[in-house]
Amino acid sequence: MAYVMGCVIPVEGSNRDRFVEQARELAPIFREFGAxxxxxxxxxxxxxGTHTDIHRSVDGRDGELVAFGWIDWLDRAAKEAGEAKMMADPRMDMSDMAFDGKRMIFGGFEPVVDEGPGGAFGYVDGFVLAVPTARRDAFVRHCRAAAEVVLRHGATRxxxxxxxxVPEGKVTDFRRAVQAKPDETVCFSWIEWPDKAARDTGQKGIMAEMETALEDNPMPFDGKRLIYGGFQVVSREA
Structure with a gap:
């Protein structure tokens, strides 16, 4: 089964260009080793947010940006084999990164919904949420129905x-980010858009339609703890 390494990263605002440069340098190396x-x-x-938000998920500081990203692997075995090779590669020296790695949150996830034609995209809406583990099937049904609405309004995937x-961290981690309970599973999600303009236009239609759609398709999770945001794609290697 496909495997996704998802992450949320705090980036000092003054380091934005350096972060982009490093992301573009590292992406081909991940691809070289199987991503x-x-x-x-x-x-x-x-x-x-009132309860949780993307900024607090990484203990964000004044003047910091938050980055959202992921690495796709064929399966978990490919990810583990690739990471083992990268650990021995001097090009993967992480001692001078443009972000605070101690506050970065990351984890491994398996796609359960993947709808839409895909293709090139320049903007993403990213989400992290906690779902009652026993309600996995209801979550998948809910998301497939929601995807129909999102794609109808211009999203591509x-x-x-x-x-x-999803490991525990010393300073931050995904479970704390969404205040996940012992009987809940953390989920990592995104919506791809051609660009920000398409996203802004589409979001208006989605919000209007969702008000009615949620009556027939209620969320099987606590939306008050969901964290989300809109992100400009700065590096994509595929």
């Missing part, structure tokens, strides 16, 4: 991933 694709996007429309290897 199917690598995407990095920088926060553009990332709201602050809608992906929902179920957490299978």
């Amino acid at each position: 199917s694709s690598v995407v990095d996007a920088v926060g553009d429309d990332v709201p602050h 809608h992906v929902e991933c179920w957490g299978v290897d």
Whole structure:
């Protein structure tokens, strides 16, 4: 089964260009060692929430941006084999990165919904949420129905991933980011758009339609703890 390494990263605003440069340098190396694709996007429309939000997920500081990205692998075995090779490669020296790795959150996920034709994209809406583990099937049904709405309003792809290897961190981690309970699983999701203009236009239609759609397709998770934002794609290797 396909495997996704998802991450959320705090980036000092003054280091944005350096972060983009490093992301573009590292992506081909991940591909060289077996990754199917690598995407990095920088926060553009990332709201602050009442209970949780993307900024707090990485203990964001004043003047920092938040990056959202993922690496696609053929399966978990390919990911583990590729990472083992990269650990021995001097090009993967992480001692001078443009972000605080101690506050980066990351985890392994398996796609359970992947709808839409895909193709080139320049903007993504990214989401992290906690879903009652026993409600996995209801979550998948809900997301497939929601994907129909999203694609109808201009998105090119809608992906929902179920957490299978989401480690605890010393400072931050995915579970704390969404206040996940012991009986909940963390999910990592995104929607691809051609560009920001298409996203802004599409989002208006989605919000209007979802008000009615949610009556027939209620969310099988606590939406108050969902964290999300809009991100400009700065590096994509596929």
